[in-house]
Amino acid sequence: MRHHIRFYLGQTLHEVSDLSPTHTVLDWLRDQKGLTGTKEGCNEGDCGACTVMVVRLENGQLTWRSVNACIQFLWMLDGAQLFTVEHLQNPDGSLHPVQQAMVDLHGSQCGFCTPGFVMSMVAYVQNGGGDDPKAINTALAGNLCRCTGYAPIIRAMQQARRIMVQQGNRFDVEKQDIILRLSALQDGSSVDIQNAHGRITLPANSDVLAAVYQESPKATLVAGATDVGLWVTKHLRDLPHVIAVRSAKDLHKLEQRDGGLWIGAAVTYTQALPALATHLPDALETVKRIGSTQVRNAATVCGNIGNASPIGDGPPLFIAASAVLHLRQGDTRRQLPLENYFVEYGKQDRQPAEFIESIFIPDQSAQTIMRAYKVSKRFDQDISAIMAAFAVSINAEGKITEARLVFGGMAGIPCRAKMAEKALVGQKWNTAALEAARTAIQxxxxxxxxxxxxxxxxxxxxxxxxxxxxxxTAHQGSAQPICLEGWREISHA
Ligand SMILES: Cc1cc2nc3c(=O)[nH]c(=O)nc-3n(C[C@H](O)[C@H](O)[C@H](O)COP(=O)(O)OP(=O)(O)OC[C@H]3O[C@@H](n4cnc5c(N)ncnc54)[C@H](O)[C@@H]3O)c2cc1C
Ligand code: FES
Ligand code: FES
Structure with missing residues (x-):
């Protein structure tokens, strides 16, 4: 058991034990390290001014993630290397290619948003991001600029990327050193810090997590903190004891087996995206619109369920896909269809000290047509007004055998439109069935x-x-899903 966290800030190792459960990375950087390049804009994960890059070793590979420092707690950095805008310049003192391109192509005016943009851009290139403006838009959707306009920033991104691909950059040179440094931090031990500010537990695996949570059932579970962070920065809540979910190595499992996709409690939306793209291809565009790149880099799929918001995007989608939750309390495990987890607003079927270990999403049958629609005021980085996910199974005679029409934003919990479903089952998928469902849904x-x-x-x-x-879907004649990418994009609202 360790009683401090360890991480690198730039090239310098830090071992910290004097921290509170709610100490944010942003406050630590600005107030204690004097690194004021990382800005505070909204303090709620929306504007990207506080973007930093966190590098981790995952399955022997380095991952470079942009995250919002305002809603990440300092203890979440255990085992990682953190880079801010102050760490970008080359050893000879010249600017990093991204910084230079922002200067050359006039990507900055007042400059308040610029460090955040630069960090998102660096992470994008480190992750092998391409020249496609659409992919660049997605990478930068979590960074807001109020004076420059986005075109020069996107041009700067494209130029910097070309230069980095041709000439490399300092992070390519340092890769092996970073791997060695981060490997040395992986000691496989749990961390427990108790001090005047409170208690922070980072369990090394789910057994430790289950045991500590049983001892302290009032503790707060924290996965990616993209919801919990706001309890602190916006609602000024104190969290006397936090238990980390993402430190548990065995909760990072993401695998296809036993007829479906298993997503462990520590898996983020960014990590799950490729598997979800294969598993629920017709929902991909919706998943890509959950928060921003920075949010998805931290936010877990299971945290989206644990938060139990009536306007969360994951729950309707996974209920439509007949997902099953795997819950654990101490050594006792149980399974629950996800739709039964949400009892009423603010109430879930979860016992004290019980936590979500994983979610299982069964393979969709060839007879099932699925779609998901997110309706929000802005296309990117916005919470849904309504989230809908529909799965309809049609047999060889063209009759609907099962309908799962699930909505978020229509009630206090994500739930199925049972009357509309009843109007569809046994009918052919035609205008008469549609009209019956439209009436019933009222x-x-x-x-x-x-x-x-x-x-x-x-x-x-x-x-x-x-x-x-x-x-x-109705004109398909068969139940095979078709791709209407372009249409879906222009008609998102
Ligand atoms: C700027 C911004 C934009 C966002 N946009 C969207 C959006 O478009 N769509 C959307 O759906 N959400 C959105 N969110 C909300 C949030 O990102 C998601 O709900 C996210 O998936 C939460 O995951 P997390 O890992 O960060 O959870 P955390 O914040 O760590 O935890 C959330 C809740 O779940 C509980 N919890 C965590 N893990 C477990 C577990 N294993 N078992 C039981 N309980 C657990 C926690 O105790 C807490 O109550 C946004 C948030 C921000 C800040
Ligand atoms: S300060 Fe706006 S996202 Fe962090
Ligand atoms: S340069 Fe002023 S907000 Fe972007």
Whole structure:
């Protein structure tokens, strides 16, 4: 058992034990290290001004992740190497190619957003990102600029990438050193820090996690902190004891076996994306719109469920896919269909000290057509007003044998439109069935009016999404999903 965390800031090893459970990376950098290049804009993961790059060793490979330092806790850096804008310049003092391109192509005006953009851009190239403006837009969707305009920044990204591909850059040269350094930090031990500020536990595996959580059932589980971070920065909550989920090595499993996809509690959306692309291809565009690159780099799939927000994007999607949760309390394990986990607003079927170990998403049958639609005011980096995920199975006679029409944003929990489903089952997938489902869905929900949409808007859109699903799928004749990428993109709202 270790009683301090260890990580590199640039090239310097830090061993820290005097920290609180809620000490953010941003505050530590600015207040204790005097590294004020990393800016505080929104302090809630939205603007990207605080973006830093965290490098880790995962399965022997280096990963370079941009994350929002304002909602990452310092203890989450254990075993990692952190780079800020202050660490980018070359050993001879010249600017990093990304910084130089931002200067040359006028990618900065007031400069407040610039360090965050630069860090996202560096991480993008380190991850092998290409020249495609669409991919660049995705990488930079979590960085907001209010004065330069995005075109010069994207041009700078393209130029910097070309130079880095042709000439390399300092991180390519340092790769082996970084691997050696990070390998030396992987001692496989759990960490427990107790001090005047509170208690921080980083279990090395799920057995330790289960045992510590049983001893301290009131502790707060923290995975990627993209929800929990805001409890601290926006609601000023104190967290006396935090238990990390992502330090448990065995919870990082992401595998296809036993007729489905297993996603462990420590797996982030970025890590799960390639597997989800294969497993639920028609939902991919929606998953790509969860938060931003920085958010998906930290946010876990299971944290999205643990948070139990009625407007989370993952739960409707995974309920439509008939996902099953694997829960654990001490040595006792149980399985639960995901839809039964959400009982009512703020209440889940979870016992004290019980946690999600993994989620299992069964393979979809060839008879099933699936689509997911995220409706939000902005395309990128926005919480859904309505999230809909539909899965309909059609037999050889063209009749609907099963329908799972799942919505977020229509009630206090993510839930199925059971009346609309009933109207579809046994029918052919035609306009009569669609009209019956459109009518029935009005009895399924009594939506609320809030800042994201009125009750009228939600009722209207939920029925219209059924029409869209019909328009996209009914003419297929068979149940094979078809690709309507372009259409989906221009009509996202
Ligand atoms: C800027 C921004 C944009 C966002 N955009 C979206 C979006 O578009 N769509 C969307 O759905 N969400 C969005 N979110 C919310 C958030 O990113 C997701 O809910 C995310 O998946 C949470 O995962 P996490 O690992 O960060 O969870 P954490 O913040 O670590 O935890 C969330 C909750 O789950 C609990 N928890 C964590 N792990 C477990 C476990 N293994 N077992 C039981 N409970 C657990 C925690 O105790 C906590 O209550 C956004 C957040 C931010 C900051
Ligand atoms: S300060 Fe805005 S994302 Fe961190
Ligand atoms: S340069 Fe001013 S906010 Fe981007």
């Amino acid at each position: 009895d399924d929900f009594t939506p609320l009016t809030d800042m994201r949409g009125s009750a009228w808007y939600r009722s209207t859109v939920s029925a219209n999404l059924l029409t869209r699903f019909f328009e996209e």
